[in-house]
């Protein structure tokens with residue numbers, strides 16, 4: 682479903698061409714519930730435009746990447762997991778377990794999370 686030429690399933694969600702449970706959207710970022718949640722709260726925070734992997738990010742993306750972290754923090758607060766705790770991760774390429782090549786933060790919480798591999 683993903684290509685590396687500027688379109689992806691997440692870009693289509695951001696454009697509302699595909700359904701998703703969107704919990705946040707602005708001109709730069711969209712956040713929505715993961716379709717196969719691994720925790721009671723599992724939200725993906727994605728830029729609206731495609732950056733395939735973190736390796737493709739440039740200095741120009743610095744503000745955007747920081748904003749994604751702050752959106753994750755805001756959503757953690759709104760989902761009442763700020764105090765109990767949560768995890769924010771980004772997978773990169775094959776060994777990192779990336780399956781959708783449009784960078785995204787995973788926000789996970791709502792239960793005690795196991796150790797990372």
Ligand code: AMP
Pocket residue numbers: 690701714715716717718725771772778779780781782
């Ligand atoms: P990653 O393996 O880090 O690339 O994460 C991709 C995530 O996207 C997985 O957790 C998938 O469950 C999730 N995912 C894939 N397609 C969709 C979709 N259409 N809507 C919501 N989440 C999706």
